[in-house]
Amino acid sequence: MYTETVKSAPERASDRAYRVLRDEILDGVLPAGTVLLEVEQSARLGVSRTPLRSAVARLVTDGLVAGRSGRGFSVTAMSVESINDLYELREALEERAATLAARGADRSAFGMLRERFLAAPALLDNGETGIHEYYALIDEFDAAIDAAVDNAFLVGALDTVRTHLARIRRVARGNPVRLRQAAAEHLLILDAIIDGDAALAAHATHVHLHLSLASVLAVLGSTDQAS
Missing domain, CATH: 1.20.120.530 (GntR ligand-binding domain-like)
Structure with a gap:
């Protein structure tokens, strides 16, 4: 009897970057004020800039990250x-x-x-x-x-x-x-x-x-x- 094996879809690069960054922020690995530079984070997470930007945009929507007056983004503070x-x-x-x-x-x-x-x-x-x-x-x-x-x-x-x-x-x-x-x-x-x-x-x-x-x-x- 043939049984089809259903494989789960691989995690997208943007979803993985979002999950890792979100977990690091919530766990305090990336404390408030931490600057997230595009090139740096892309290399660290092993993703290209496009999925990283998508991940950061979701974090901005969550209120966990905000744009800086200069360049890049930073982890928001909890006042x-x-x-x-x-x-x-x-x-x-x-x-x-x-x-x-x-x-x-x-x-x-x-x-x-x-x-x-x-x-x-x-x-x-x-x-x-x-x-x-x-x-x-x-x-x-x-x-x-x-x-x-x-x-x-x-x-x-x-x-x-x-x-x-x-x-x-x-x-x-x-x-x-x-x-x-x-x-x-x-x-x-x-x-x-x-x-x-x-x-x-x-x-x-x-x-x-x-x-x-x-x-x-x-x-x-x-x-x-x-x-």
């Missing part, structure tokens, strides 16, 4: 003002998403996530590996919310916010106490969604985001004073 603006939008979107998730007909995925969040404190005892697994769990939580919301426009807006949130996460990575608190806050959100309590789900999300922002700003304030 206190921009972080406050991001959380203002995040609050509106995530509270609404939690409300819709709690009103959803099928909330079984959240029950399974709850069991895993109960084990999050032990997970966070495993150093950098545990932190990486914890954030992967957060990503699964976000995916479950997106599926429950079933609104492409809302999910698209949330995805944009999460792109920038990934940069802010680095601030919290060194604070295990805050990560454990955040895990407990996610449990409250999950309990409200599982119980179908839309008002409580939105309120628990509001509290979580308020504490998250306060923690980020406190760390940034301490960094500024140290500087």
Whole structure:
């Protein structure tokens, strides 16, 4: 019996350049202010200038890169003002998403996530590996919310916010106490969604985001004073 093997299409040069640069920016490998020169980056990534330009254009649309007054581009900074603006939008979107998730007909995925969040404190005892697994769990939580919301426009807006949130996460990575608190806050959100309590789900999300922002700003304030 003949079975046809389906091969996935090779990744385009522009997509690969975009993925690598985006990951490097979100992971802090390319910190704010890093200059991205065309010739330099083309050689480093092993792509020609045309796909690199396409990749950089997408990063500009994402808000991760901006043009310089001279030549080339640079990685954008996350100021206190921009972080406050991001959380203002995040609050509106995530509270609404939690409300819709709690009103959803099928909330079984959240029950399974709850069991895993109960084990999050032990997970966070495993150093950098545990932190990486914890954030992967957060990503699964976000995916479950997106599926429950079933609104492409809302999910698209949330995805944009999460792109920038990934940069802010680095601030919290060194604070295990805050990560454990955040895990407990996610449990409250999950309990409200599982119980179908839309008002409580939105309120628990509001509290979580308020504490998250306060923690980020406190760390940034301490960094500024140290500087």
